Amino acid sequence: MTVLGIVGCRIFEDEIVHVLVNDPEIERVYLVENEENRDLLQKLETTGFRPEILPFYEIRDKLKQNHEFSVVIQLQGMGLHVDPARLKSKTYTNVNIMSRLADGILLFYGLCGQAFSRIKKDFPYMGCPIKLLQERSVGEKNGPLEDCVAAALGSNARYREALRMHKDAFFFTPMWAANWRTVFSVGEELMEGFEFTPDHLRELGYRKVARVKTGLSYEPDFEKNIEEFAQYFDFEVMELEGSTEIAMESYSHIRKILSDPLKSPLRA
Structure with missing residues (x-):
């Protein structure tokens, strides 16, 4: 069983749907039960997905019963960006919760006013890789997006x-x-x-x-x-x-880590 956790801003709803639609290996999608995931549910359903919406503890129990590649998603409100300290606090809480069931976590965020500039240092002993959206252009230094x-x-x-x-x-x-x-x-x-x-x-x-x-x-x-x-x-x-290049490349990177963790450095 492999589980990818996604924690992100609602502003990235469309990009999240796009990367999931383009991953034929996904067997199940779970949405943590909350108001912020409501519109994402509707968009996923229009593409043919049938996500299960459950409280966190029920998702954890469901995952124990299957051996499929699953994605668990927790979106957060768009208004959090006006207060970087509050954004950081809420996101870190959800990352900690998500780490209890995911093999890797992709954050659909940039640095967002430096709210996440220390995320690697703040989670040095996390048991799974945590990735922000990053640019990975050939010849360019990899690094998180500004926003x-x-x-x-x-x-x-x-x-x-x-x-x-x-x-x-x-x-x-x-x-x-x-x-x-x-x-x-x-x-x-x-x-x-x-x-x-x-x-x-x-x-x-x-x-x-x-x-x-x-x-x-x-x-x-x-x-x-x-x-x-x-x-x-x-x-x-x-x-x-614009484009969906960043979302697709960041998603592909975390998927490669999960598919071959021995060859992919956890925090590259």
Whole structure:
């Protein structure tokens, strides 16, 4: 029996569905029972998966009864990113729980404001490998992504270049576009001293919203959601080409470790 644990932000729902759909060896998918996994369940079901939604202790009991390759998923709220300390605390708790049943854990996160910059040092004796999303381009130094936008654009370098070229833009992936009102609490104070309002964003220099096209279509109203955001804030819409390369490569890497642990260093 081999078990892969996934702990991640809901912002990566589409990428998670994509990597699972492209892995023909998966026999079972389990979702930890909570509100954050609800939309992921619906997306997985549209692709033919029939995940089981159970409390953690019941998933553990189920895994003891089979010898198949299984994936266990625990998603976390998108709003956690505004507080790196809280994000780190909640994620570390879920990583500890997941490590009790998984042979390896893939974190669908970048560094996220340095919340996970010490994750290898903080889990030195974990009995299974823990991996963040990483860029693994030929000729480039392997390293964790800065955040979800860097992952969608394909590398930290592309992200930094996009920021340099478009300093006045918000970058939206399909999931950001689908959830911007909730995540940014429109009409309310998001953080002390910050209001997500048209006037305030213009004072900060924002004038555009960049539609990052990842090629995934699990959020069918991507363009509509972008237009709604642009209209609300009176922003110009622009497009940037993205990809699922980072998600696929990171998933493939942890799968190779699990399939041949003797040849793959646990924390490479």
